[in-house]
Amino acid sequence: MKKILALALAAAMSLSLAACGGSGNPDGSSANNPGSAGKPNTDVSTPVDSKSDFKVGAVYITSQNDTAGYTFQHHSGITAAMKALGLDPADLIVVDNVPDNDDTAVATAIDTVVNQGADIVFGISFGYINAMAEKAETYPDVIFSHGTGYMANDTNFNNYFGRIYQARYLAGIAAGMKSAELGNNSIGYVAAYNRQYAETCSGINAFALGAQSANPDAVVHVNVIDTWGDEAKEKQAAQALIDAYNCCVISQHCDSAQPQLVAAQNNVFGCGYNSDMTEQAPGAHMTSAIWHWNVYYQTAIQAAMDCNGDASKFVEKMGGNAYYAGLAEGFVDASPLNESVAAPNTKAVMDAVRNLIISGEWDVFSGVKLSYNISDDGKVEIIKTDAPLMSDGYELKDGKVVEMANPEIVPAGGPSVDDGVIKGSMNYNVAGVIEG
């Protein structure tokens, strides 16, 4: 008996081996078939010209199969841009789940994307900066484009980011009008970081200035969570703002919709970020500051294709090596207002200010303050007043918060601060912002 069983087991094992071996053999002989079977897919499209030869590559921080969040927004933007330009999104070369704090992993991912034939490589996370800069030198025949970074060269390497602060100003208007309507000057803001990054503190400042334009007494309480995304912390921070300061509107600079859900649970209101969060919190959410990444990706891919294989012309075709677009280009915006929860006339005011910013006559961080006159029939008149742009008197220097020598950022009537300040060196909060 035992011998028979042993035999049977051995037979089963060798059979399975043979079966696997059997499937292994065709591997070699039919190696050509899958390749040729794969080709008709591309052959179906229009005859091969230089455009359909063009290959787009990307390195993502999380999975390309995400259904929400930062990578999802970029991936949607790239695929939408490819479709608009007649490229097949299925041909996008992606290495995903690449951590942004491991240069070797990033460099390897870029090598892989380039090796597979990419003509332009998008890197979406700030931490890719060293590797992107280095690889742009290694591969002068490939175009490199780095989101949120600041490094670039004069030929094949640029960076891109947007004036999201303009969208936050618009969201701030909605928050300010709501707080004026409710008679509660306390507004909360869940922030990933504050003065550590110009990106975060310029967002807080723009939002506060927008709120103050509609309600001069509005105060923005900032709760910092020290991470770009952590659902539990985002939730706790929002709840703490409501409990401690009785905030009537919760805004956010963090990844998930948790702060908006907390606002809904507490019957207060909110302004989201990244995507229109009215879907998640229909009874609380008013408007989000959102990105239209496809606007950049389409511009960049078009410029890259126009280079006709000479990658060194990319920066010239883009008209500079630091793409920085805003409301005017449609790169950022406030998502459609949820009028069932927003204060009356909010939409009209936001539209008026949006048009003012698009016209280029005025920008957020300048020595001119806005206020609004709303007539009975809902017509909005924007009143411009010369007033200095004041900080709260403190800045972050070498890791420490110290008093500023001169808290006046822009004198009354003065022009907007430089883009370099908004993108890189802003390290203070405007008056009316309170951290903690």
Next chain:
Amino acid sequence: MKNRQPLFHVVKREDSRPGRQLLAYVTAVVLALAVGAVLLAVQGVEPLTFYKQMLTMGIPGSRYPWRAVENFIKLFVPLLIVSLALALAFKMRFWNIGGEGQFIMGAFWAGFAAMKLGEILPKPAMVLVMALCGAVGGGIYGLFAAALKVRFGTNETLLTLMLNYIALYFLQFFAETKAPWNFFLDPESARPKFAKFPAGAQMVTVPIGPFNLNLSLVAALALCVLIFVYLNYTKRGYEISVVGDSPNTARYAGMRVGRIVLRTIFLSAALIGMAGAFHMSSAGVMSASPTNDVGWTGIVVAWLAKLNTLGILAAALLITVLQFGCQTASAAYPAIDANFANLLQGVILFIVLAADFFTRFRLVRRAGKEAVK
């Protein structure tokens, strides 16, 4: 009624043929690939094409094939050294799961040396100094857990595990703290960002045509030979296996168990720290998370190879091909991301363990007559 026996029971095989074991392992890998093929097919990916790209790691027909080989070596060397080092500890039944922490500490002290001495020392000397600093840094970190075990009988599994997180956050503190004293960071960047090492601290490479041979590969292969000899042909290596089998026997034989444990764990952790140092000089810049999970994957490799040095070489090669190959192959498929490698790795480990079971034990059906009753 008699006591009923279960339908099957497990009996140990008297004979153990190495041939059968090898066959079982090969079968396990093939079976795992077959499971993977089904999963690929379900997602609409042609499995054979995918596997072909995975096993060749996308090298044929790529623009810069030699660069793919260079990257492969950068992944392979740390995993190989860490697996070898962990096997030393495991052989002594010391459950060192602190490979991540020891690797990070090695990387940290190597980076420290590079930033402080990189401008002064010439290239080959600097790389050596980094390796030495990494080895001492990692070694002392491991010695700490070993000393507590020897002195107070603490549980090394918990201790080394927790030390991993301390090392990780220690390094992250330096990565994220922008301050004048923090010489690791690029002073010109407004945001915290690691500065590149001076040129002297970059790994020595030997150019062979367009390909640059990373010298750490040679070092790792030499280590393979040295450890094989150390474990199999030296008194110290013998002591390790005696302590592993039975500390009391070792004591009875007059071995100083505490000293052997301290010595071996220092050696194990120092090798891991050195792998961290090699990794840093190959990268040319610090990272906040430099390990690529080798401290964990190394455990898988060591056990897949049953702590056998040659086996570790083969298993480390296999796992690296899986990881790197999967990344390359999945780049062209929207449905597949790099996590597929982790899945395959898990399936392989699972089936190898099952195969291992059946080479050492067999199932016996209960006797026929009793079955009738």
